[in-house]
Amino acid sequence: MAETNQYDEQRAANAKKEMDALVYESLKTHEVKPNAIFAKLSEITKAMPIANKMVNWSRVNSLWPMQFGLACCAIELMDFGSARIDSERKGYLFFRATPRQCDVMIVAGWVTKSMVPEIKRLYEQMSKPRYIVAFGECATCGGPWWESYNIVKGIDQVLPVDVFVAGCPPKPENLFAALMKLQAKVGGNIEG
Amino acid sequence: MTITRINIGPVHPSTHGVLRLVVDIEGDTIVKVEPHIGYLHRGVEKLAETRMYMQIPPYTEKLDYVAPMSYDDAYVAAVEAALGVDVKERAQYVRVILLELQRIASHLFGIGAMCNDMGQMFTVFMWGFKDRDIVLKLLEDATGSRMFYVNMRLGGLVRDLPPGFEDEALEKLDYIDRRIKEYESYLEKNSIFMERTKGIGVLDTEAAINLGITGPPLRASGVDYDVRKNNPYYVYEKLHFSPMVLYSSDNFARYKIKIMEIKESIRLVREAFRLMPEGDALGMPVKLRSPDTKNRIVRVSRELPRGECVMYMVGDQQKPYRLSIRSPNFINLAALDEMSRGGRIADLFATMGSLDLVMGCVDR
Numbered sequence: 049m050a051e052t053n054q055y056d057e058q059r060a061a062n063a064k065k066e067m068d069a070l071v072y073e074s075l076k077t078h079e080v081k082p083n084a085i086f087a088k089l090s091e092i093t094k095a096m097p098i099a100n101k102m103v104n105w106s107r108v109n110s111l112w113p114m115q116f117g118l119a120c121c122a123i124e125l126m127d128f129g130s131a132r133i134d135s136e137r138k139g140y141l142f143f144r145a146t147p148r149q150c151d152v153m154i155v156a157g158w159v160t161k162s163m164v165p166e167i168k169r170l171y172e173q174m175s176k177p178r179y180i181v182a183f184g185e186c187a188t189c190g191g192p193w194w195e196s197y198n199i200v201k202g203i204d205q206v207l208p209v210d211v212f213v214a215g216c217p218p219k220p221e222n223l224f225a226a227l228m229k230l231q232a233k234v235g236g237n238i239e240g
Numbered sequence: 241m242t243i244t245r246i247n248i249g250p251v252h253p254s255t256h257g258v259l260r261l262v263v264d265i266e267g268d269t270i271v272k273v274e275p276h277i278g279y280l281h282r283g284v285e286k287l288a289e290t291r292m293y294m295q296i297p298p299y300t301e302k303l304d305y306v307a308p309m310s311y312d313d314a315y316v317a318a319v320e321a322a323l324g325v326d327v328k329e330r331a332q333y334v335r336v337i338l339l340e341l342q343r344i345a346s347h348l349f350g351i352g353a354m355c356n357d358m359g360q361m362f363t364v365f366m367w368g369f370k371d372r373d374i375v376l377k378l379l380e381d382a383t384g385s386r387m388f389y390v391n392m393r394l395g396g397l398v399r400d401l402p403p404g405f406e407d408e409a410l411e412k413l414d415y416i417d418r419r420i421k422e423y424e425s426y427l428e429k430n431s432i433f434m435e436r437t438k439g440i441g442v443l444d445t446e447a448a449i450n451l452g453i454t455g456p457p458l459r460a461s462g463v464d465y466d467v468r469k470n471n472p473y474y475v476y477e478k479l480h481f482s483p484m485v486l487y488s489s490d491n492f493a494r495y496k497i498k499i500m501e502i503k504e505s506i507r508l509v510r511e512a513f514r515l516m517p518e519g520d521a522l523g524m525p526v527k528l529r530s531p532d533t534k535n536r537i538v539r540v541s542r543e544l545p546r547g548e549c550v551m552y553m554v555g556d557q558q559k560p561y562r563l564s565i566r567s568p569n570f571i572n573l574a575a576l577d578e579m580s581r582g583g584r585i586a587d588l589f590a591t592m593g594s595l596d597l598v599m600g601c602v603d604r
Contacts, residue, residue: 120305
């Protein structure tokens, strides 16, 4: 779910005052606190409309997916990252192996009951804002395993999903289209 | 020295899906590897009991999603044996061609994924996927789907090969033949690759036989066993090929076997195209009322890209009463402990990559 950073003059002015105070204090005591100063700086940029647009623009064009595959669709996910599709040209840089560096989690494959706690844990480890793409029939609704005793009927029963991709498995091109849709959603161009 | 127990997975960039390993290490040396499986279990065998015969191939295909055609064929062959249906001669040739193309695609994937596992040798991963896509395009032309084909019908196929397929396939296979030589020259001169494969993960012949592993890992351990040769089906008897056997039984042998099998498969496809007769290759329609197969027990064995698959089926009216699948990956996974014991923890993933596991097949 996209965080909305609305323009707030008061908030920006407050943050600027606090940052100035921090800078003066560090000049007096010769003791710099860079983390606190940067936190204030980021609050100022969040509250300013033009900077907000900048943040959104950079966020849209650098969505990092997580290297996380479950089943068949993971093979197409690997194909998506390889030479033919070349996902890097739209900003899906590398597949990162750790959830802490990722923005997008692509749930590719069927979700079993024993896998649910692991997926939840991975999702909680991701930094905000975070997005989920349900890739394929199984992650969307259970797919052919609807009647199986060990399958969760769609990842949306467990976690909030932003984009669903239909197909068994969807082609890598299809995933590309879905992620471009996600970009439009993150950039605020479509409601969702 | 004290023994430390560490957990790897189930979500790990190098475990080929969702395999969880609990590893006991003494310093840097592996004492014991314990695979914990079941994260992809969905009960295919139980689901098959509530489906009609020709509704099941989409389920069995998803067992081994890197080589779905082979499982499709193995299941349909079991049904054919239960119903007593003969496969048309042209259909046999077409099946051999499609199966061998699938084997090429699967081994290309295996080599790429193995190189990805051992320290991000990403070039070969990219190459493997690029060349695999070319083979998948051929299969897509022949069957209409990119990954899950459901192309086998009783006694034949859904559709014959399209016109012009032979020329295109031969052209693409020539290209892959050239590429395979590039792979070899690239990898076997790469000191990182050689140091991580030569003499690592040794599984001697006796242990390989005792563990019951099949497929490329068994042949890399010096056992001349290939279902296509020992228990031939379709037209493999008429085609000239020999099972590839290597004796060094390490990671390198398991990689080299895949390269050699790709070359052999290319030769097989070329020969099958040459010998293929004209005629009809279409199978029976899906909604066919079959004869009663109650209490008819069949056991069909097929050589998949990853090992021997056995389909054991007890028939009922119009549907299987019980379907039991011997999945090659499940049994090959048991060899991981034997292979990596005494080695370094860093080599565990190279060894696992050389086994070429597909977790969907392990968990069923």
